[in-house]
Amino acid sequence: MAESADILARPGQATILPDLNAGCSMADMAEITQSGRLLGNLVRAGITNDEGDGVTPITYMNSTAAIQGFCGEARRRGLHLV
Numbered sequence: 001m002a003e004s005a006d007i008l009a010r011p012g013q014a015t016i017l018p019d020l021n022a023g024c025s026m027a028d029m030a031e032i033t034q035s036g037r038l039l040g041n042l043v044r045a046g047i048t049n050d051e052g053d054g055v056t057p058i059t060y061m062n063s064t065a066a067i068q069g070f071c072g073e074a075r076r077r078g079l080h081l082v
Contacts, residue, residue, distance in 0.1 A: 002015055002017040002022075003065050004061065004062070004065070004068070024062040025063040026060055026062055027030060027060065027063050027064060030059075030063060030064075031064075031067075031069060032064065032066040032067055032070060035057070035067055035071075036070070037068045039052065039055075039074075040056065042055060052074055057070065057071040057074045058071060059071045
């Protein structure tokens with residue numbers, strides 16, 4: 001969550017991570033490359049098209065900023081993964 005907190009922090013606010021080895025096992029379960037592959041697999045399976053029609057990507061709050069960005073960008077483009 002420190003990565004998310006850092007992104008959401010206002011100018012002048014600091015995000016402090018007391019333990020640099022801290023992590024989140026749930027966030028570690030997915031990598032950004034898997035997100036792109038999943039979308040490609042959905043297209044190949046005929047579930048969606050290249051624009052992602054019919055699918056809305058969602059992610060766990062503690063996912064990496066890269067995965068959150070992927071989902072946010074996909075939603076901005078109108079992709080709806082449910």
